[in-house]
Each structure stands twice: as C-alpha cells, then as structure tokens.
Amino acid sequence: xxxxxxxxxxGESITEVEIASWLVEDGDYVEKDQAIAExxxxxxxxxxxxxxxxxxxxxAEEGDLVAVGDVVCIIDTDAKKPSGxxxxxxxxxxxxxxKKEAASKPSAPKQEDTKTYATxxxxxxxxxxxxxxxxxxxxxxxSGRDGRITKxxxxxxxxxxxxxxxxxxxxxxKKLSMLRRKVAERLVSAKNETAMLTTFNEVDMTAIFDLxxxxxxxxxxxxxxxxxxxxxxxxxxxxxxxxxPDVNSMIDGDYMITYxxxxxxxxxxxxxxxxxxxxxxxxxxxxRGVEDEVKRLAIRARDGQxxxxxxxxxxxxxxxxGVFGSMLSTPIINPPQSAILGMHNIxxxxxxxxxxxxxxxxxxxxxxxxxxxxxxxxxxxFLVAIKEALENPEELLMDSNVKRALEL
Numbered sequence: 001x002x003x004x005x006x007x008x009x010x011g012e013s014i015t016e017v018e019i020a021s022w023l024v025e026d027g028d029y030v031e032k033d034q035a036i037a038e039x040x041x042x043x044x045x046x047x048x049x050x051x052x053x054x055x056x057x058x059x060a061e062e063g064d065l066v067a068v069g070d071v072v073c074i075i076d077t078d079a080k081k082p083s084g085x086x087x088x089x090x091x092x093x094x095x096x097x098x099k100k101e102a103a104s105k106p107s108a109p110k111q112e113d114t115k116t117y118a119t120x121x122x123x124x125x126x127x128x129x130x131x132x133x134x135x136x137x138x139x140x141x142x143s144g145r146d147g148r149i150t151k152x153x154x155x156x157x158x159x160x161x162x163x164x165x166x167x168x169x170x171x172x173x174k175k176l177s178m179l180r181r182k183v184a185e186r187l188v189s190a191k192n193e194t195a196m197l198t199t200f201n202e203v204d205m206t207a208i209f210d211l212x213x214x215x216x217x218x219x220x221x222x223x224x225x226x227x228x229x230x231x232x233x234x235x236x237x238x239x240x241x242x243x244x245p246d247v248n249s250m251i252d253g254d255y256m257i258t259y260x261x262x263x264x265x266x267x268x269x270x271x272x273x274x275x276x277x278x279x280x281x282x283x284x285x286x287x288r289g290v291e292d293e294v295k296r297l298a299i300r301a302r303d304g305q306x307x308x309x310x311x312x313x314x315x316x317x318x319x320x321x322g323v324f325g326s327m328l329s330t331p332i333i334n335p336p337q338s339a340i341l342g343m344h345n346i347x348x349x350x351x352x353x354x355x356x357x358x359x360x361x362x363x364x365x366x367x368x369x370x371x372x373x374x375x376x377x378x379x380x381x382f383l384v385a386i387k388e389a390l391e392n393p394e395e396l397l398m399d400s401n402v403k404r405a406l407e408l
Contacts, residue, residue, distance in 0.1 A: 001076075003051060005073045007066050007070050008088065009068045011307070014041045016067045016177040018063065019037060019062050019064050020062070021038045022062060023039075024038050025058075027056070028042060028055070028056055029056075030050045030075065031050065032053045033049075035049055036048055036050050037073075040103045040177050041179070044275070044308050045177070051075065052077045053065070054077040057074045057076070058073050077175045090165050102106070107132055109157065121137070122149040123148065126150055126151045130154050135157050140157045145300065149178065181244070186334075186335060190332050192332045193335075194333055194370045194372065196333055198369075199366070199380055200365065201384065202362055202363065202364050203363045204353075205390065206361060207298065208232055210392060215402065219408065222408060228243070228294070229343070230320070233318055234294075236390050237262070237264060237282075238264075238345070241262050241316060243381070243385050245258055250373075251337055251373055262283065265311075265316065266278075267317060268301045268316050270301040273392055276334060277291050277306055277311050279297070287407075297310065314337060317333075317339075317340040319341070321345075322345040326344050330368055331343055333369070338369060338370065338373055339367060340366070340368050340369075342366035344366070345363070348360065350360070
C-alpha cells in the first residue's frame with residue numbers, strides 16, 4: 001500500500017513550511033517513527049517522523065515551500081526491508097557510478113606546451129625579494145633565459161594597492177532558514193513600526209553575588225538546579241511590571257491591551273538561531289520555579305525540541321547578551337510586545353559608595369520600549385524599580401526571609 005505523508009500543522013496560524021533537509025534519500029527503506037526530514041516554520045524547526053515502515057519516495061526538494069496538508073513523500077508499506085548485502089551493493093553502485101560516467105567521457109586532446117621547466121622559476125635572490133613582498137612567483141613574468149625570474153624582475157614586481165594576497169578568497173552563498181528569515185522580518189518590522197527608544201541604568205550586583213555565594217550550594221543540593229541570575233531578574237521584572245503595568249501592555253490598532261499576568265519571554269541561543277521561549281505566569285513562581293523553567297526551556301531549545309506553543313505569546317522579554325560578553329546594547333522589541341530588558345556582562349568597576357570609591361561587580365541594563373504607549377516616566381521608573389530590587393533583593397524580592405524564599 002502506498003501511504004501519502006502530508007505536512008502536519010506545526011501550530012496555529014502557520015500555513016506553510018520549508019523543507020530544510022531530508023535525512024533520508026529517495027528509495028531508502030525507513031522505519032516507522034524514524035526522523036526523515038527537518039522542516040522550518042517561521043517559528044521553529046521540527047523533525048518529520050515516518051508514519052510507517054517501507055520504501056520512501058520523495059516528492060519535494062530541499063528548500064521547497066510546501067503548504068500544510070501537501071504530500072511531501074510516499075511510503076510503500078508493502079516493500080520488504082532489504083538485506084544487509086543488498087544495501088551494501090546499492091551503496092557500492094552509487095560509489096562506482098561517477099567512475100563509469102567519467103570513463104565514458106572522451107579525453108580532452110593534449111595541447112602543446114611551449115614552456116620549459118625553467119619558466120617562472122625564481123633565482124634564490126629573486127625568491128627572497130618576492131617572499132618579502134608577498135608576491136607569488138606565478139604572478140611575475142621572468143625576463144631571464146627560458147623565462148627565469150631574475151633579481152631585477154623581483155625588484156620591479158611591486159604589487160599595486162588592492163592586489164589580492166595569497167590567502168583564501170572563497171565565498172559561500174547559503175539560503176537563510178525560514179526561521180532566520182522570519183526573525184529578520186520581525187526585527188525590521190519592529191524598527192519601522194514602533195517608536196522605539198532605549199533608556200539605560202547600572203546595577204551594583206554585590207548583594208546578589210553575596211547571596212549566591214552563601215546559598216548556591218544548598219540551593220543546588222536541595223533542588224537539583226543552580227541559583228542563577230535569571231531568577232533574580234525575572235522576579236525583579238515581575239515586581240516592576242506590578243508597579244508600572246503600562247510596560248506589560250501592547251497596541252492593537254487603536255486600543256491598548258494591558259495584561260494582569262506576566263508571561264516572560266527569555267531570549268536563548270539555539271542551533272537554528274535566536275529563540276524566545278516563554279515562562280508562563282512568572283508571577284506565581286518562586287526562585288526555584290523560575291530556575292527549573294529556565295533550565296527546561298534552555299535544554300529544549302538547545303536540543304531542537306522547543307515547540308511553537310512554547311514560543312508563542314509573552315508579554316515582556318528579557319535578553320541576556322552578557323553571557324556572550326556584551327558590555328552594552330540597545331535590544332530590539334519583540335513584537336507585539338512593547339518593551340524588552342537587556343542584561344549585559346558583569347564587570348568589576350570603580351564606583352562611589354558611601355562617599356568613597358570602591359570596586360564592585362557592575363552590570364549595565366538597557367530597556368527598549370515603544371514610546372507610543374510607554375512614556376518616559378514609566379520607562380525610567382520601571383528600570384529604576386528593577387535596579388532597586390537587584391541591589392536590595394533580600395528585602396524587595398525575598399520579603400526579608402532568604403531561606404524561605406529559596407525554600408531551604
């Protein structure tokens with residue numbers, strides 16, 4: 001029986017996908033549930049498993065855009081699995097085919113070569129001069145006997161400005177994945193369709209460093225997950241969104257929608273590029289709950305298992321460029337959201353504290369926001385609220401009871 005495999009719907013509102021790569025070849029025998037292709041949607045890359053065992057016939061090429069519901073391959077379920085010897089002979093035939101084809105082509109007639117072995121050969125003195133100039137012997141025409149390159153030839157062989165060197169000058173043309181194209185489209189749209197501004201501040205991370213150094217081993221031993229910075233930042237954002245609800249809003253035509261829940265998107269780097277999974281109802285999570293969810297989503301993104309639903313929605317985004325060493329940046333809003341917080345690397349800097357100069361771990365923060373619905377008062381106040389919470393986490397994020405907040 002011939003089973004037609006159709007493109008399943010990877011999520012709501014997605015009508016087409018791109019065949020990123022076939023993991024099998026036309027005519028291969030595939031097992032049921034074996035991954036046979038990777039397909040790109042505008043939100044994620046997903047694997048396509050075989051619906052039955054049999055011989056597969058491909059009906060689409062890599063790079064093709066196919067609509068949800070279209071047939072991309074046919075599996076002959078009546079076909080028997082080939083024996084090991086048959087499979088081996090098939091592979092050998094594929095290897096031998098190019099050789100036979102090459103042998104069938106007529107050989108090109110030999111052309112007479114008037115050059116001698118001496119043509120283009122540099123004398124020792126000439127070779128030294130050419131090496132110092134970075135000029136290849138093949139680029140110099142010799143004036144000596146039988147075309148030899150003389151010292152005078154080498155002296156005159158001065159490369160002009162812009163002359164390519166001896167290194168590689170290759171290039172590669174590669175089509176962007178559907179996910180990357182969609183990300184590019186959304187970023188340009190955000191820049192063109194929002195009144196985006198960025199405000200900055202700095203945070204003294206000493207208090208958080210002290211808390212982590214004191215409790216991180218107990219926290220990890222009891223909960224099986226590290227006490228990172230994301231839990232502090234996520235809960236600081238939740239608190240600031242309570243104080244400035246306009247930042248937890250978005251524009252819908254002539255209306256502003258404000259949410260009473262906090263779905264926090266976290267930007268993570270995956271094998272296919274930037275992904276933004278969502279921590280749902282972050283306002284209900286403890287430090288342990290945030291760290292568990294961040295770890296779960298990061299692993300799924302890294303392993304290519306993240307789903308469209310896990311990246312859909314979100315009312316505010318946190319982007320941590322500091323893990324890559326970024327000192328300062330202006331993050332771009334993740335539409336249709338109205339604001340994004342950029343975290344950066346933590347560096348020891350000289351700051352003034354209690355009237356004296358001290359060295360402290362300092363992080364720069366950046367808040368990009370849509371000025372159409374968020375005014376300067378809200379944006380600056382929101383960022384100051386985050387700064388206050390991070391510099392005094394025990395009181396503002398832990399209700400003055402660290403062990404209870406960390407569930408120790």
